[in-house]
Structures are given as C-alpha cells and as structure tokens.
Amino acid sequence: MDPYPQLASLQQGAAETGDISPEEFRRFGHEVVDWIAEYLGGVGELPVLGAVRPGEVAAKLPASAPEQPESLDEILRDFRDVIVPGTMHWNHPAFLAYFAITGSGPGILGEMLAAALNNNAMLWRTGPAQTELEERTLDWLRQLLGLPEVFRGTIQDTASISTLIAVAAAREEAGLDVREEGMSGRGLPKLRLYCSQETHSSIEKAGITLGIGRTGTRKIATDDAFRMDPAALERAIEEDRASGIRPFCVVATAGTTSTSSIDPVPAIADVCERHGLWLHVDAAYGGSAAVVPELRGVLAGAERADSIVVNPHKWLFVPIDCSVLYLRRPEVVRRAFSLVPEYLVTPEGESVTNLMDYGPALGKRFRSLKLWMTLRRFGAEGMAARIREHVRLARLFAAWVDAEPGWERMAPVPLSLVVFRHRPEGMDDEATDAHNERVMAAVNAGGEALLSHTRLNGRTALRLAVGNLRTTEAHVAHAWTLLRRAVTEA
Numbered sequence: 071m072d073p074y075p076q077l078a079s080l081q082q083g084a085a086e087t088g089d090i091s092p093e094e095f096r097r098f099g100h101e102v103v104d105w106i107a108e109y110l111g112g113v114g115e116l117p118v119l120g121a122v123r124p125g126e127v128a129a130k131l132p133a134s135a136p137e138q139p140e141s142l143d144e145i146l147r148d149f150r151d152v153i154v155p156g157t158m159h160w161n162h163p164a165f166l167a168y169f170a171i172t173g174s175g176p177g178i179l180g181e182m183l184a185a186a187l188n189n190n191a192m193l194w195r196t197g198p199a200q201t202e203l204e205e206r207t208l209d210w211l212r213q214l215l216g217l218p219e220v221f222r223g224t225i226q227d228t229a230s231i232s233t234l235i236a237v238a239a240a241r242e243e244a245g246l247d248v249r250e251e252g253m254s255g256r257g258l259p260k261l262r263l264y265c266s267q268e269t270h271s272s273i274e275k276a277g278i279t280l281g282i283g284r285t286g287t288r289k290i291a292t293d294d295a296f297r298m299d300p301a302a303l304e305r306a307i308e309e310d311r312a313s314g315i316r317p318f319c320v321v322a323t324a325g326t327t328s329t330s331s332i333d334p335v336p337a338i339a340d341v342c343e344r345h346g347l348w349l350h351v352d353a354a355y356g357g358s359a360a361v362v363p364e365l366r367g368v369l370a371g372a373e374r375a376d377s378i379v380v381n382p383h384k385w386l387f388v389p390i391d392c393s394v395l396y397l398r399r400p401e402v403v404r405r406a407f408s409l410v411p412e413y414l415v416t417p418e419g420e421s422v423t424n425l426m427d428y429g430p431a432l433g434k435r436f437r438s439l440k441l442w443m444t445l446r447r448f449g450a451e452g453m454a455a456r457i458r459e460h461v462r463l464a465r466l467f468a469a470w471v472d473a474e475p476g477w478e479r480m481a482p483v484p485l486s487l488v489v490f491r492h493r494p495e496g497m498d499d500e501a502t503d504a505h506n507e508r509v510m511a512a513v514n515a516g517g518e519a520l521l522s523h524t525r526l527n528g529r530t531a532l533r534l535a536v537g538n539l540r541t542t543e544a545h546v547a548h549a550w551t552l553l554r555r556a557v558t559e560a
Contacts, residue, residue, distance in 0.1 A: 174447075217378070246261075248281075267291060320349050335374075365461070
C-alpha cells in the first residue's frame with residue numbers, strides 16, 4: 071500500500087505553487103551535482119582569486135528582480151558565467167591565505183540534505199532527530215578532542231557568535247542582573263574583559279555588542295612567541311580591582327590568527343581560578359589539531375575552561391558555517407538567553423533539550439548533519455592523518471624559509487601556519503614592509519596561489535596557511551617558487 075496516497079496529486083500541483091516539479095528538480099539536481107563534482111575535481115586549475123574589480127559582478131546583474139519567472143537553465147548559466155568568475159575559491163588547493171578551509175564531499179552532501187529537509191530545530195519537538203544528532207555528534211567530537219565529559223556542545227554559525235555567547239555567559243555569571251535590568255542607569259562598575267594583544271578581533275567585537283565597550287577590553291602583553299603573559303594578566307587584574315573596575319572574563323587563544331601561537335592556558339587557568347573569573351578558550355583554528363594524538367597538547371589546560379570554541383569549518387573539512395561552543399555549565403548560558411513565549415512552551419513532563427535556549431538565535435539550522443557525515447566518512451584516523459600532513463607541509467615550508475638567504479621567519483610554527491618575510495640586505499623597515507606587500511600582491515595577482523599578511527611588532531609579515539584537504543607538497547613548493555620569483559620583480 072502506498073504510505074503517501076496523496077503524494078502524486080501534490081506533485082502534480084507543484085507548477086501551481088511556482089516551485090519546480092520533482093521531475094525538473096531531478097533534472098537540474100543532476101546537473102548541479104555534476105557541476106559540483108567537476109568543480110571539486112578541477113578547482114585547482116582555476117585562478118584562486120577571481121580577476122574582477124569592485125562592482126564588476128553587480129554591473130552584470132539586473133538592478134531589480136524579474137517580473138516573470140525565469141528558467142533554471144538561464145539562472146544556472148548566469149551562475150557559471152557571472153558568479154563563478156567573480157569568486158575567490160576557498161576550496162582551491164593553493165588557497166594558502168587566512169586559515170584555509172575545505173568544503174569536503176560528504177559535508178557538501180550533508181548541506182544539500184539539510185537544505186532539503188529545511189528543518190528549524192529551535193525546540194526538540196520541532197526537530198527531534200536534528201537536536202539529538204547535534205548532541206551525539208558533538209559528544210563524538212568532544213571525545214576526539216580529548217575534552218572531559220563535563221563539556222556539552224552546541225553548534226553556532228561562526229566563532230564570533232560562539233565567543234559572544236561565552237562572554238555573555240561570563241557576564242551573567244558575574245551576578246549583575248544584566249538580563250533583567252540592562253547595563254545602563256544603574257551605577258554598575260566598569261566591567262573588564264581580558265585577552266592578549268594577538269587575540270582575534272571577535273573578542274573586542276563581543277565586548278562592543280554586550281555593552282562592555284572597547285575600553286572595557288584590556289589587551290595583555292605577549293612574550294617573544296606572541297603568547298599571553300600570565301604574570302602581566304594577573305597584574306592587570308589586580309590593578310583594575312584596585313581602581314574599582316570589575317574583572318569578569320579572560321579569553322585565551324589556542325592558535326592565534328596572526329601567528330597560530332598557543333597561549334599558556336594552564337597558567338592562565340590558575341590566574342582565573344585565583345580571581346574567580348570565567349575562562350573562555352578560543353580554539354577556533356587550533357583546537358581541531360587535538361584530533362591528532364601527538365598534537366593534543368594544543369588544548370592543554372582547556373579542560374579547566376568554562377567555555378571553548380572549535381570551528382570544524384576551519385580544519386575538519388566541514389563546509390562553512392559550523393562553529394562548536396563547548397560549555398562546562400550550559401545552564402549559565404541557558405539562564406542568560408532562554409526566553410520562552412507561550413507558543414514555544416515545552417509540554418509539562420517532557421525533559422528535552424531545546425537548542426533555542428543556548429544563544430541569541432531562535433532558528434537553528436541542521437548544521438550537525440554535515441559534521442556527522444564528515445566525521446563518519448573520514449573517521450578519527452583519517453582526520454588525524456590529514457591534519458598531521460598539513461603540519462608537516464608547514465614545517466617543510468618553514469625549513470625552506472630558514473635555509474634561504476634574505477628570507478626570515480617571524481614566528482614559531484606550532485601548527486600549519488608559517489609567518490615570514492623577505493628582507494633584502496640594507497633595506498630599512500618601512501621599505502621592507504612595502505617590498506613584502508609588493509611580493510604578496512605579485513603572487514596573488516597571478517592566480518596560482520593566494521597568501522595573506524599580518525603585522526607583528528609593527529612590521530608587515532606574510533602568512534602561508536596550509537589547511538585545505540587537497541593541498542599537497544607540490545602546491546606548497548609552487549607557492550615557494552612564486553615567492554622567490556616575485557622578490558626579483560618587486
């Protein structure tokens with residue numbers, strides 16, 4: 071017996087809704103999947119950075135939406151002819167800028183299935199499988215990272231939002247009744263959030279958003295390896311308390327953006343415990359390395375944190391966006407954010423997790439599906455092998471830099487990022503900065519590789535970050551060839 075007797079008539083009415091029919095979907099779906107397969111297989115042959123100028127893509131698009139329906143043939147043609155040429159290809163194996171990412175095959179399939187289900191798992195009852203898969207998958211990941219059982223994970227979109235939630239929880243835990251009374255007009259003490267000089271800008275932005283203000287975020291000095299100085303942190307806390315300022319949260323980083331430096335989290339945790347402060351560990355990039363047994367030290371001390379963020383979309387081959395926030399005491403986040411109108415009340419006696427309670431967003435996409443599929447397809451050993459290879463490639467590139475006259479490495483290489491520059495003999499600092507900017511521009515303009523830059527101790531430095539699933543030693547070696555060629559032309 072057909073379990074869905076009305077399905078045929080519903081399908082026949084698809085045209086009346088304006089949607090495409092199942093037959094059309096099958097046809098164009100095959101076309102899209104074929105395009106994706108060819109793209110993933112050949113993305114390395116494309117320029118990493120689309121050769122377009124600002125406004126060029128928009129100029130090829132109509133100024134307003136069409137009055138009448140257009141065919142998917144036309145739409146997909148414009149995707150290929152207008153959108154793709156103007157795209158920076160983050161999936162390119164020679165994408166070595168920022169922190170390289172990968173949209174892997176299983177993750178892409180998971181994203182497609184999630185879009186088809188179109189589920190909003192704000193409550194358990196609006197997404198039972200989605201809620202429970204998220205909980206189970208994040209517990210798998212917790213085990214892979216070596217974190218203790220006390221931590222419970224939730225998926226957010228990016229580390230910026232994960233960190234915002236963590237800092238909001240720290241503010242809630244400070245007992246200032248901000249949830250009910252707000253931040254203004256009550257004579258509250260000035261709050262202080264601490265991070266290092268090398269911390270990601272999302273920490274400061276969280277302070278701005280939560281009413282801490284930019285002046286409420288105090289940046290702590292770092293050592294010669296760009297790691298937070300715990301002694302300087304403790305002095306800052308004591309100075310602030312003596313001045314009537316209320317310390318409430320410290321953010322340590324396991325893999326800073328500029329250098330991938332790993333803060334001494336055990337010592338920072340000691341400081342936080344002595345002063346009763348919330349400790350958040352930003353391991354958005356570096357945390358993934360903990361799936362490699364010999365690299366698990368990247369999260370040393372994180373087991374003592376109140377919250378930890380790890381981004382599977384950075385180095386675990388999950389398509390963006392998928393950020394995991396682990397919480398020691400999830401009830402604090404729930405206390406900070408849970409707000410349940412009558413139409414969202416869970417039936418009495420139903421003890422379940424409602425994902426809407428653990429952050430500012432009510433809607434919850436089915437992000438765990440792509441993470442679950444990726445973890446299953448690669449397995450723990452497959453993940454570890456690929457990350458281990460990325461670290462090897464970075465250290466190999468660092469060795470080439472160290473051995474070549476005129477080149478210098480600007481920071482240690484604990485993971486898969488190398489920070490370096492070319493310094494011609496006799497050239498002053500400002501001229502060297504300009505020289506390296508020209509070198510990077512020359513490499514990037516060719517489209518065969520893409521690098522990014524930062525500033526360390528006031529000086530321009532280049533960054534080569536290995537992290538794409540398809541990056542091989544040949545891609546790293548070619549980037550080195552391009553760099554050496556560029557210095558003769560810059």
